[in-house]
Amino acid sequence: MTAMEGAMPTNARYGRVLLKISGEALMGNREYGLDPEIVARVADEVHSVVGMGVEVCLVIGGGNIFRGVSGAATGMERATADYMGMLATVINALAMQSALERRGVQTRVQSAIPMASVCEPYIRRRAVRHMEKGRVVIFGAGTGNPFFTTDTAAALRASEMGCDALLKGTKVDGVYSADPNKDPSAQRFETLTHLEVLAKDLQVMDASAISLARENKIPILVFSIHTAGAFAEVMAGRGKFTIITEEG
Template sequence: MSHTRKPGGNMGDKVKYKRVLLKISGEALMGQREYGLDPDMVERIAQEVRTVHGLGVEICLVIGGGNIFRGLSGAAAGMERATADYMGMLATVINSLAMQNALERLDVPTRVQSAIPMSTVAEPYIRRRAVRHLEKGRIIIFGAGTGNPFFTTDTAAALRASEMNCDLLLKGTKVDGVYDADPVKNPRAKRYDRLTYHRVLTEDLGVMDHSAISLARENRIPIAVFSINQPGAFAEVIAGRGQFTIVSDSKYRE
């Protein structure tokens, strides 16, 4: 699955992947806030994306909406689940537009495609058009999840990574990989360097929801879990360095 490609930036090593999808939670955009967007955090993540884009890597993004509205929380509070999920999808579009703005301020060409049509602010999701944008060196941000309720943005990320034929699906989290316990609560928690899809599913390790893991496994897309809060970590993973956990099948080789 992996590719070797000479970088176009200043990073000394060759990058391992030609086309990737980065999944970021909405909470990551909050920074230290309790709600909404932290402009400094959005800008910092945009800088990370620009660095990797400068290496010649084709990048897709999927951003969650939990910093604004979470469908499951709305459903738990008595709202109809489908309605709550649609509200959560709209929140992802808000985050997508914020990230597009931050990237374009850094002179990185970016397009937002929404699974829910809203032509005033975003292109509709059209697979062939998205592929063409990537081939032209534009970053694609996929908004509104899958466009359907009852599916998470994790599943949307795995779906779009499969449709775009990505070499790697990255999940940016608060910690630098997958652990056998919460590393915040347990300082002796062990980080896994490598896991199989099967183990993640059977042990319910919480990397992504089961639908997302199953989609990635079916299409043989490895998943890298890393810390989005660590400066430079995105580029490190693309170069095959740094601390992260790879989820793949047992036949995967770097």
């Protein structure tokens, strides 16, 4: 079952969601680039959620190929470095498109930087229409502007698409007060408000993304993308995740 026109999910908490994952999440144990097994596993996760009747769109970072901030740190002009990072996200988007389509999931890549030979330009109304037809839309090239992260791009696209929730797939099963892999005493949060995330300076997403989600009343659900079946579990209201809402 796919989220065709007029269809409503029967066993999911949200009808339309945006999934944000980092480029590093696709590296596996490699130092850079893409791990085909990880890409395939994430595609399986998305496929299962589409099967629940949910309309899904994605934003994937580019840090596994090139990070604009890192490039700027080596002396490269920040705007140039950021544009290179945006191009890296399109590479990841095309890889994910290929993996999804091998599973029979109709997918479209839309780039904020036009590159007509490989994908569609970002057009909001067209993206919405694709999702209404049950297609997964992957947004590449961030916002199309330097100095903005893919986290901010995710919050922006989630707002533009009218998403019911923004899901952040990370290496851990929620939001912690510190990195639990480095600090065993790190506190895990079940629920938070957008303002608490900003006040506590929790490194979930950058401040611009959190503020944009808050302004548009979009809850953020943080879960482990590395746990098999976690995406579908979260969509069904089960499993381990932290939810960030306006009210808490």
